[in-house]
Amino acid sequence: MARANQARLDLAALRHNLAHARQLAPECKVMCVVKANGYGHGALNVARVFAPMADALAVACIEEAIELRDGGIETPILLLQGVFEAQELIIASQQNFWVMVDNRQHLYWLEQTRLPAPVTCWLKIDTGMHRLGVQPEEAAEFHQRLSSCENRTGELVTCTHFASADELDKPQTTEQLALFESITADLSGPRSAANSSGLLGWPSSHYDWIRPGYMLYGNSPFTATHPNTDTLRPVMTLCSAVISIRNVASGESVGYAANWTAQRPSRIATVSIGYGDGYPRLAANGTPVLINGQRAPLAGRVSMDMITVDITDLDDVKLGDQVILWGEELPVSEVAAHAGTIGYELTTRMPARTPRVVTD
Template sequence: MSRPTKIIIDTQAIKYNCQLVTMIAPQSKVVAMVKADAYGHGAAEVAKILAAQVGKLGVCCLEEAQLLRDAGINKPIVLIEGCFEEHEYHLSAKLDCEIVIHNEQQLSQLLALEQTFAFTVWLKIDTGMHRLGISLEQSAEVFAQLQTSTKVAKIILTSHFSNADELDSPSTPDQIRRFERNIAPLLQAQTKPVEISLANSAAILGWPKSHYDWVRPGIMLYGISPFAGAEHNADKLRPAMQFCSKVIALRTIQAGETVGYGNTWQAERTSIIATVAAGYGDGYPRTAPSGTPVLVNTHRAKLVGRVSMDMLSVDVTELPHVAVGDEVELWGARLLVNEVAQYAGTNGYELVTRMPSRVARSYQ
């Protein structure tokens, strides 16, 4: 690649973060969430990195599953939103995917299939997030239909937390209680193998009562905390993505002069401004305001002016000697993506998952 803008993925950090999952939830098996191109880290590459550590992989759609199979990945794959059209069940079977059932239409499509393949079905129950899931009132009837169907080999009862990243919120223990009360009679009536999965990254880290048979780490695998503040387990995570570039120009401007589109930042003194080859076309948030931290030669500096498509500007007046070609870290192990995201009015999830293809990605 001709531009110095790049993403470096620390493969050992991903392995370490997955090992932390198993240390925190030693009785649980792991579904590694590699949807959205493994949160921008490369789905096929991450699946290979974690092959020896996890039992299943989680994706959002069949296209993501197909990519993994084309890459030679043979781990079980869970379609976390299930199938959207009738023909997708046949492709799911061909790709050896496990499917989520979260509404009556999906249930009807599954039961009407004319095939002998028997799926592992994740029955998603709505315990309070009210996004996807069979209602608590309907869950017993749906569970009974799945148990009697020849299209179903195994059932995994699942739900999703709405607020697990807030450790003082009562909603997570409330959801756990609803789930446990709801599934108790189902487990007593089971005739097929049944397992349980509740915990996403925040629940793995902060809510040990939610671990059960399968945990579903996503953002934590990539070393990004799901919490806004400090948390004992999350603070052990190691960031896997370093987003970096280089200084491509330097200029001295006088007090009263401005930088960037719209003249939004004005120098209060004689200032040295470094131009960096990275912008919103490379995945850096355009909403990042002046003052957002940037590391130049490991020293903290501040973004100034509006972020352009291909470039951004940094005030390096207070830094030791800076030259064209010097290294810049936009986020990584020394500058956490969550800090940058906070300045930009979003979260680390969004920043890492929207990295474009023009930024070269390497694995170390």
């Protein structure tokens, strides 16, 4: 018999969340971001849902794009980090991968490499994130050279990326938008700025293309509530089962390093999931789980294959009962906060050991 651990994926929720993204920006083209193995959901699982509905897909690198092509995905795919050597431009040309240009090496390779056919390009401008992108004073030159480059075809999209759009009270996004407006005022072609946070919280950032990622998987990028996130439906439900129940006397400790001690006579349930299955090792005592729909707190350190939960106050828990680690009634962001991280990390680090079970 297999362990009960599963990452259950609701494909109907994917479709719902993408429809919500389109509703928020009905005049925009939509690029669905499926990098990092589809945010841990399985790149092909999600790409097969998005491909008929999206105008393009986006991944971090060419290896991720090739996986999608090999899986039968024909939709245009943007390489968000561009190419890492000139040879990748040839592959991009053959496979209809779109290429991000964000430095002079990219531009040089594009201008000098002999390609089977021209490629579609996006031009990235650094407006304050300070990771990738050409400097504002270089943008006009890059745009002109790309516009006249024989190895480029299609629309030249000018884009940028936000540093703190998930923090709605910070001025940085407004400042980035003002700079982007100034830089692109005299540049022809479509523009793109909105990631999930921009799409949900900054309507002025929508422009011509939106690039939702995290929100498509049903998760809010904001720590505070926001009306545009209320209808999102989590795609992943991480679940396991109770495999042992025992009584622990007051003063006795549970788990490695004995970092949880019973303050009263307690009942402890052992659940067959741990950090080897994608549950965060740094989840603190008190992190909630759901057993038969009832909340119960983590009690003791997370180990590789198991966690222990205080079920003293729960009704009628028995061996084999289902445990939900995160999902619709327990947001992944809430669990992540107890582990000192963010929901993005928890889903993207979901290992192959935990099977993805798809429902449509």
